[in-house]
Amino acid sequence: MAQHRITLLPGDGIGPEIMAVAVKVLKTVGQKFELAFEFQEALIGGAAIDATGEPLPAETLAKCKDSDAVLLAAIGGYKWDTLPRHLRPETGLLGLRAGLGLFANLRPAIILPQLIDASSLKRDVVEGVDIMVVRELTGGIYFGQPRGVFTTEMGEKRGVNTMAYTESEIDRIGRVAFETAQKRGKKLCSVDKANVLEVSQLWRDRITALAADYPDVALSHLYVDNAAMQLVRAPKQFDTIVTSNLFGDILSDAAAMLTGSIGMLPSASLGTSGAGVYEPVHGSAPDIAGQDRANPLAQVLSAAMMLRYTLHQPEAARHIEQAVLKVLDQGYRTGDIMAEGNTLIGCEAMGNVLISALSQE
Numbered sequence: 001m002a003q004h005r006i007t008l009l010p011g012d013g014i015g016p017e018i019m020a021v022a023v024k025v026l027k028t029v030g031q032k033f034e035l036a037f038e039f040q041e042a043l044i045g046g047a048a049i050d051a052t053g054e055p056l057p058a059e060t061l062a063k064c065k066d067s068d069a070v071l072l073a074a075i076g077g078y079k080w081d082t083l084p085r086h087l088r089p090e091t092g093l094l095g096l097r098a099g100l101g102l103f104a105n106l107r108p109a110i111i112l113p114q115l116i117d118a119s120s121l122k123r124d125v126v127e128g129v130d131i132m133v134v135r136e137l138t139g140g141i142y143f144g145q146p147r148g149v150f151t152t153e154m155g156e157k158r159g160v161n162t163m164a165y166t167e168s169e170i171d172r173i174g175r176v177a178f179e180t181a182q183k184r185g186k187k188l189c190s191v192d193k194a195n196v197l198e199v200s201q202l203w204r205d206r207i208t209a210l211a212a213d214y215p216d217v218a219l220s221h222l223y224v225d226n227a228a229m230q231l232v233r234a235p236k237q238f239d240t241i242v243t244s245n246l247f248g249d250i251l252s253d254a255a256a257m258l259t260g261s262i263g264m265l266p267s268a269s270l271g272t273s274g275a276g277v278y279e280p281v282h283g284s285a286p287d288i289a290g291q292d293r294a295n296p297l298a299q300v301l302s303a304a305m306m307l308r309y310t311l312h313q314p315e316a317a318r319h320i321e322q323a324v325l326k327v328l329d330q331g332y333r334t335g336d337i338m339a340e341g342n343t344l345i346g347c348e349a350m351g352n353v354l355i356s357a358l359s360q361e
């Protein structure tokens with residue numbers, strides 16, 4: 001029996017609620033497909049700050065390194081927003097990504113036929129949307145130096161962040177993106193701000209140079225402002241998008257709304273080796289935390305991505321995805337994807353209907 005050690009990071013806000021659903025789902029498919037999961041839980045974000053004073057305790061990073069895959073829910077919340085930067089939950093998440101070398105973040109945005117009415121856009125605009133955003137995750141303005149708040153000679157405070165990429169950082173994410181496009185619709189759109197930023201011009205030059213190695217992929221370039229507009233205007237023109245850390249963060253939230261709700265979007269964060277981290281694109285949703293109103297499907301679909309990409313269990317992954325479609329077909333919806341004629345249920349109840357869908361097939 002295949003043995004898989006999975007580190008669970010429930011984090012903050014709705015994190016523990018949606019993680020509980022994903023774990024129930026994993027245990028159910030584990031039994032069906034005879035997969036032996038060994039779950040170990042660890043602290044990250046605000047929960048870790050409260051317990052240990054640090055957003056990413058060394059023990060958490062060690063546990064993640066010592067596992068086959070990591071399933072993360074979300075971090076952050078109002079309570080920790082006024083702490084100094086190095087003590088913020090977000091710093092823990094960035095530390096996890098850097099510590100595990102997870103430079104490639106894959107964020108698929110697929111419109112499910114069942115949710116077309118939940119999308120913010122018209123049916124003919126979103127029907128058939130299937131986009132993969134490949135976001136660079138360990139470089140760019142999130143990590144560039146110098147950073148900080150400095151005092152000028154005039155005694156004024158000046159906040160500084162630096163958007164920087166080396167050629168090798170661009171090349172490695174570029175190759176992931178070209179290879180991803182090769183397995184999909186063979187179209188890659190690179191998004192930058194090369195009309196203004198030197199770092200973006202280097203990005204564009206390197207991605208253009210790489211294209212010679214992938215003659216079967218049609219490469220295009222867009223400035224990020226236009227890309228944001230095009231995503232909302234005519235999203236079906238996109239297949240695979242590759243972009244830097246900050247632009248990818250913003251564009252993936254925008255892409256989420258094409259699919260109906262950010263509560264539907266899973267993601268995979270991968271490095272060259274070691275454990276990948278699977279997490280929803282959304283955050284800890286402090287506005288609805290503790291109210292049993294969260295949509296757990298992004299978390300559940302992240303668990304399915306984990307089964308497919310890192311644990312190499314495509315059948316178990318497909319079984320979960322089919323169950324998600326089935327409960328949507330049955331009309332069950334959390335509030336964020338609710339449309340007329342559906343049945344409104346909470347996070348835990350969504351878990352229960354998923355379990356019965358998984359057990360029936």
Ligand SMILES: NC(=O)c1ccc[n+]([C@@H]2O[C@H](COP(=O)([O-])OP(=O)(O)OC[C@H]3O[C@@H](n4cnc5c(N)ncnc54)[C@H](O)[C@@H]3O)[C@@H](O)[C@H]2O)c1
Nearest residue numbers: 074075076077263281282283284285286287288294295336
């Ligand atoms: N990967 C992560 O852990 C991650 C990602 C984004 C934001 N955050 C953090 O989360 C906190 C809140 O950030 P935010 O409010 O800007 O973004 P958010 O994604 O947490 O929430 C944005 C809006 O979407 C809703 N929403 C999000 N997920 C949902 C779900 N599963 N079901 C139903 N509704 C959902 C929320 O209720 C909220 O109205 C911040 O501390 C932020 O730093 C963490």
Ligand SMILES: CC(C)[C@H](C(=O)O)[C@@H](O)C(=O)O
Nearest residue numbers: 076090093094249281282283
């Ligand atoms: C919480 C924050 C650090 C994070 C990011 O900006 O990467 C989040 O917005 C995300 O999309 O995963």
Ligand SMILES: [Mg+2]
Nearest residue numbers: 249250253281
């Ligand atoms: Mg984000």
